[in-house]
Amino acid sequence: MTDVQRVDLLDPAEVARLGGIEIVAQGVVEGFLAGIHRSPFRGFSVEFTEHRAYQPGDEPRYLDWKMLARSDRLFVKQFEEETNLRAMILVDASRSMAWRGAPARLTKRAYGDRLAAALALILLRQRDATGLITFDEAVREVVPARVKSGQWARLVRGLVRTPDGRGTAAQAALVRLTALLARRGLVVLVSDLLFDRDLALTALRYLRHRGHQVIVVHLMDPAEAELSGPPEVRFRDPESAASVVVRPRELARVYGETVRREIAAWRTACRRHGIAYHHVLTDMPFGMALRLLA
């Protein structure tokens, strides 16, 4: 019962009605952090630099027990290299992301924006330098990774400023990313992956080769996973304007198999190259999606 009242576990569309990206992301993050017992993302260094107030989600092992004994307040120890984690979140803003299968659901773009904002907030709260790249067929918005205050607001503005694009060319954004991430870091790609898989994998593999931790969040509307519709319909690709006339009932089974095969192909290819792959439907609560990423 407690879980149901948590914002991060509510239906994403309902949560989206609470307000803008900031409010939603903060609510989701609060709920998400309240439900776990350690920080989801950790740095690599062990050199102590300072204390900071304990926040829900911080690992108990980093609590400074002596400070607790002296001041009766909770502090966690910060380490030198923790802020060395540089995370870049890549959000696909192509035309296909602006689609939803039902009016009651969020578009993939809206879902991805909120998920990205929540993820960024978590990272920044851990004082990880976090940046953002939005792209469609070209890179649209770039917010370099920083940890200073106001970074999250910049990231959110970057998301909001990015309009719905047209085509998709992820490899351009990934190439651009390699220039922005000089040191090893975390790369999170939020996309519906409706682009050339081989080209995108080449770029991701390159990132991985440079030592980055890569996470692919494959967003998909439930209506994209299972084909349905009128007896006969002309489906049009919003990006390429190509169209095809199909009878959904006839093709549903094979289509479902094709989608599952595509997901499996992405998963296999990513695993082969040490890339984390997560398939997320847009009706999945944000908390659960974040849990996948943790």
Next chain:
Amino acid sequence: MTFLHPLALVGLVAAAIPALLHLLERRVPPEAEFPPLRYLSEAERQSARRLKLRHLLLLILRTLLIVLIVLAAARPLVPARTGGATVHAPTALALILDNSASSGVVVDGRPVLDRLRAVARGSLARTAAGDRVWLILADGVARGGVRERLLATVDSAAVSPRRLDLSAAVQQAARLVDAEPLPAREVHVVSDLQRTALGAGRADVPRGVRVLALAPPPQPPANRGIGTARVTDGAVTVGVVGTPGAAAAAVTVRVRGREVGRALAAPGAAVSIALPPLAPGWWVGEATLDPDELRADDRRVFAWRVAPPARVTAPQDAGPFVAAALAVLAEGGKVGIAGAGGAGGARGPDVSIGERPDGRGGARTNVVIPPVDAALVGQVNRALAAGGGPWRFGGPGTPGPIAASSVAGIDGIQVTRRYRLEGGEDSTVVARVNGEPWLVRDPGEGRVLLLGSRLDTAWTALPAAPAFVPFVDALVNRLARGEAPVAEAEGAPRVEFRTRGTDTVGATVYGIDARESELAAAPPALVRRLLGAEVLEDPAFAAARFAGTGRADGSWLLLALALVVAVVELGVATLTR
């Protein structure tokens, strides 16, 4: 293949509906955005061949389904084994129900007509809406109409006094059905198949017309019937007909309800029963037999007229023998002598006997004998011609015996001298000598009888014969005055009189045809030969009718097939998605 409702085949146009729907549906599909089109295209590429096959299969199945349903609605008729057919191809059927007088015979306590009616009902009951049906009864009239009306006619058909000529009826029926443009033509003969009902010649049955005849009962009962009853010379001659060899039966004659005579007679024999002297006028009598299995021929009525004695005048040139005979007849009250007292009274003569027509005496009929003087023959002939008659005296004829069919007792009596009679029609000859007319009757207004010889022993031996007085009686009372015409006709036993003004001038006696009394059935081989019919017992007849075109309704088979196709279609539509 034929169909009971061929108009329903128009519905085959509906077979194009699946293809049309397929085409029309493809024209304007709704449009929608769908980003993962690459997945869709890939799925379609993988399924293209399967879907094409599925579409083709569904199109074929749906078209087939409609075709099967439409064909079933048209009620196709498929060949069926004999007896198993529930329906038949449209058939022209002529049903001959022989309800002639002989069908009233009682066999095993039941009239034969009951059995015939039941079989006829069976034939009519099997007819369908597409059939053309006629019913022919003993009256020979072909009745067309709907089944219910004909069934009612069969139910109400009683034993008819008419005789049915089966050969003529079958020929008529065959022509009727042959003229109908229907796939099948049948004639059902439901009759007792009397031998006497078949004509001598073969019935002309066109090819393609099937004639079925119901086999008669195996052993008809022995029968006796009154074949004829005619009054001549104060007696009624009753001819008994029926099964040859049957025992004699008592014939009873009644006049106005009163029995006047009785005699025994077997089939093929005739008895003559004298009638009592009756007052002048028309009389009706009846001859009856004791009742047997066929009642219709056990009674026959007859009628005759008792004429008043003719008033005769005979000039001296008629000869002494004529005068003597007339005197004898006058004494017996059978003639009256005109101009004398007694029976003739003061009225003019009815008959004049002499050497020339009596132009002055006003006699209604003249019996003209040749003049003694041969030189007067021409004068007589001119007088005859003036009277308008065609007959005249010719040259002398050769001697010979008299041959007469309608005057009793004078056959064989020698004629030694005579004139040939010439000029008239053969039908008016009453008696002949050596094949030439000897006694003729001119039927004109001025009625004249011409004798080729004088009634004198020098001309003929007739005056010396016992038959002379009866001959003169017949001459003046019957031949000269004309016999009252009594016609005979087929019908229920009764007498109808013909009148002219207040006078009754004739009568028609109705009775059944004497051939109806002979109940023996024709052998099947003869029926086959004369009628071209298959002779079948009841069960075989029931199975064989319409069997030539026996068809079963194939719609159930088609509906079952349509059901199978529908199930297959459902399976293809659901399982191959």
